[in-house]
Amino acid sequence: MAQTITIDPVTRLEGHGRITLKTNDQGEVSEAYFSVTQVRGFEKFCEGRPYYEMPALMARICGICPVSHLIASAKACEAIMSVEVPPTAAKLRRALNLAQTIQSHALSFFYLASPDLLLGMDADPAERNIFGVAKAHPELGRAGVGLRRFGQHMIELLGRKRIHPGWVVPGGVTQPLEQAKREEILALLPEAYANIKMALTAYKRIAGRFQDEIDSFANFPGPFMGMVSESGGLAFTDAGLRMIDAEGLVLVDNLEAAGFDDCIGEAVEPYSYMKFPYLKSLGYPRGAYRVGPLARLNIASHAGSPLADIEMNEFKKLANGPVLGSFHYHHARLIEILHGIEAIEQLFSDNSILDKHVRARAGVNRQEGAGIAEAPRGTLMHHYKVNDNGQITWANLVIATGQNNNAMNKGVLQTAQRFVKGDKLSAGMLNRVEAVIRTFDPCLSCSTHAYGEMPLAIELLAPDGTRLDLVQRP
Amino acid sequence: MNKIKLATVWLDGCSGCHMSFLDMDERLLELSSQFNLVYSPLVDFKDYPEMVDVALVEGAISSVEDEHKIQHIRKHTTLLVAMGDCAVTGNVPAMRNPFGPLPILERAYHENVSAQPQTPSVIVPALLEKVRPVHEFVSVDLYLPGCPPAADTFFTVITELLAGRIPDVASLTRFGA
Numbered sequence: 295m296a297q298t299i300t301i302d303p304v305t306r307l308e309g310h311g312r313i314t315l316k317t318n319d320q321g322e323v324s325e326a327y328f329s330v331t332q333v334r335g336f337e338k339f340c341e342g343r344p345y346y347e348m349p350a351l352m353a354r355i356c357g358i359c360p361v362s363h364l365i366a367s368a369k370a371c372e373a374i375m376s377v378e379v380p381p382t383a384a385k386l387r388r389a390l391n392l393a394q395t396i397q398s399h400a401l402s403f404f405y406l407a408s409p410d411l412l413l414g415m416d417a418d419p420a421e422r423n424i425f426g427v428a429k430a431h432p433e434l435g436r437a438g439v440g441l442r443r444f445g446q447h448m449i450e451l452l453g454r455k456r457i458h459p460g461w462v463v464p465g466g467v468t469q470p471l472e473q474a475k476r477e478e479i480l481a482l483l484p485e486a487y488a489n490i491k492m493a494l495t496a497y498k499r500i501a502g503r504f505q506d507e508i509d510s511f512a513n514f515p516g517p518f519m520g521m522v523s524e525s526g527g528l529a530f531t532d533a534g535l536r537m538i539d540a541e542g543l544v545l546v547d548n549l550e551a552a553g554f555d556d557c558i559g560e561a562v563e564p565y566s567y568m569k570f571p572y573l574k575s576l577g578y579p580r581g582a583y584r585v586g587p588l589a590r591l592n593i594a595s596h597a598g599s600p601l602a603d604i605e606m607n608e609f610k611k612l613a614n615g616p617v618l619g620s621f622h623y624h625h626a627r628l629i630e631i632l633h634g635i636e637a638i639e640q641l642f643s644d645n646s647i648l649d650k651h652v653r654a655r656a657g658v659n660r661q662e663g664a665g666i667a668e669a670p671r672g673t674l675m676h677h678y679k680v681n682d683n684g685q686i687t688w689a690n691l692v693i694a695t696g697q698n699n700n701a702m703n704k705g706v707l708q709t710a711q712r713f714v715k716g717d718k719l720s721a722g723m724l725n726r727v728e729a730v731i732r733t734f735d736p737c738l739s740c741s742t743h744a745y746g747e748m749p750l751a752i753e754l755l756a757p758d759g760t761r762l763d764l765v766q767r768p
Numbered sequence: 769m770n771k772i773k774l775a776t777v778w779l780d781g782c783s784g785c786h787m788s789f790l791d792m793d794e795r796l797l798e799l800s801s802q803f804n805l806v807y808s809p810l811v812d813f814k815d816y817p818e819m820v821d822v823a824l825v826e827g828a829i830s831s832v833e834d835e836h837k838i839q840h841i842r843k844h845t846t847l848l849v850a851m852g853d854c855a856v857t858g859n860v861p862a863m864r865n866p867f868g869p870l871p872i873l874e875r876a877y878h879e880n881v882s883a884q885p886q887t888p889s890v891i892v893p894a895l896l897e898k899v900r901p902v903h904e905f906v907s908v909d910l911y912l913p914g915c916p917p918a919a920d921t922f923f924t925v926i927t928e929l930l931a932g933r934i935p936d937v938a939s940l941t942r943f944g945a
């Protein structure tokens with residue numbers, strides 16, 4: 295008999311989500327839906343407000359990656375002002391974005407995913423959390439807390455607040471860097487290096503245990519999109535986008551913020567508040583693509599910093615061409631942390647970082663502007679229109695996690711087909727279906743411009759729609 | 769010693785309050801020997817326990833699901849804390865109120881869409897007409913303003929609560945802190 299399974303809430307995720315699985319008459323899972331259950335309306339309620347307020351307002355979309363929103367939003371405003379940001383301000387913002395990527399990746403890897411990786415997918419749910427990890431693997435637990443603290447502390451030193459710093463504004467940043475703070479930041483680096491090296495070694499030691507998951511966690515061919523530097527290296531701010539196909543052939547190159555909407559469309563499905571972006575030239579759903587750490591590492595030829603270059607070389611040997619298995623997002627995240635630390639060291643070792651000219655000023659010179667940045671979870675785009683007074687009249691946001699929506703849905707189906715047997719939901723199976731979503735580190739708050747506790751329900755439905763089993767939070 | 773049962777709940781907020789809670793860093797690991805985190809986006813329990821000693825609630829109430837949840841949580845919680853400006857005043861999520869839910873959905877799922885425009889209607893919960901702070905639905909025992917409240921504030925508040933005292937929040941934080 296066919297049936298439907300619901301998992302609600304999906305835990306250890308950042309946002310509100312629910313999984314519905316449908317089985318066919320043979321009792322096999324035939325359909326899977328990952329629904330995001332919140333929407334907030336930033337694209338609408340910003341209307342009438344002054345454009346220069348946007349970075350601080352839009353940052354409130356997400357408390358995990360507010361910096362990427364600050365930067366993409368500021369860049370959209372700078373397009374409206376037609377100004378160029380002073381070079382030192384651009385460098386400072388780049389460093390801030392890297393610090394955020396480090397703390398966000400540390401959150402994803404250690405606080406949310408490592409319980410599955412270090413304690414096991416079938417471990418006691420009561421222990422399967424960061425506190426359990428800190429008990430069972432005290433050194434690694436502390437390394438994770440330390441890496442997240444490093445990123446947050448650096449954001450605080452630069453922006454005066456760990457969450458929602460007001461430092462990034464249209465035109466640059468409000469204040470230059472002081473020598474004392476630069477030294478303080480450089481002094482944090484040795485501990486950060488030690489922590490990420492320990493984590494990479496530990497991850498590579500255990501990754502081999504997860505062959506089943508590597509094979510079934512959203513492992514499929516499809517395009518990838520991400521930012522890339524002029525020389526083809528990793529980039530998170532101030533560069534163009536590239537899209538490649540599953541063989542590594544370039545589909546789109548040098549895509550700038552202004553052309554984003556022409557190239558990328560968004561579709562809606564009835565079961566989720568999270569939209570489904572796609573490459574317009576391929577149509578929906580064929581044009582669905584993946585973004586984030588795995589995409590960036592697949593697109594870039596090198597990291598552009600010595601230690602991460604070595605790690606990236608090794609990473610690229612996982613496949614002949616782009617790495618297609620989404621389980622490897624975890625590994626890619628750790629490599630990006632290492633690169634982030636190195637890139638921060640590079641930026642802060644150069645005296646130009648202390649330059650006092652960090653803000654360009656101008657009024658409204660154009661009525662439309664778009665900005666892009668790489669958020670921890672992938673490409674982020676803000677697009678605004680203003681009237682002559684600089685009041686917002688329209689906005690569109692394309693958020694990193696949304697661009698993985700299709701892949702997450704496919705991954706849930708693939709994993710459910712591999713691990714769901716019969717009409718009962720076993721806990722280990724449930725956790726694996728959730729774990730496939732965790733590899734993408736979705737920020738569901740961002741993606742619906744909403745955030746919320748993740749009420750992931752897995753509901754198992756019969757072909758006639760009757761509910762066979764349900765697991766969920768109240 | 770009976771450990772305190774602590775829950776953290778995430779409604780219509782940006783998660784920044786939860787992140788600030790985590791910003792206690794190592795201090796959180798140390799404090800964790802004195803409480804059990806029985807329900808939270810950080811742990812794997814799917815059901816809200818029969819009785820929770822302290823619940824920290826982030827975010828405003830904006831959908832029928834949020835409303836249902838906060839009622840359930842109130843019934844099963846001794847001390848309910850409104851954590852952060854969204855929970856305390858409605859803050860940013862409430863900025864949609866002058867527009868109402870329809871134009872929000874219209875902009876997101878019809879205007880700014882190039883394929884299959886439609887308002888999501890299955891599985892997802894309906895939006896409330898207005899976004900409102902937590903205390904307009906249930907009684908709140910402690911207000912912790914800030915966007916977000918700082919990690920040091922969390923540390924003081926939780927240390928005090930663990931010692932069985934109600935902290936003096938006014939000296940620690942303010943709206944938008």
Ligand code: SF4
Pocket residue numbers: 354357457780781782783784785826827851852853854855859860914915916
């Ligand atoms: S109070 Fe501020 S930090 Fe907390 S959820 Fe609301 S917007 Fe985010």
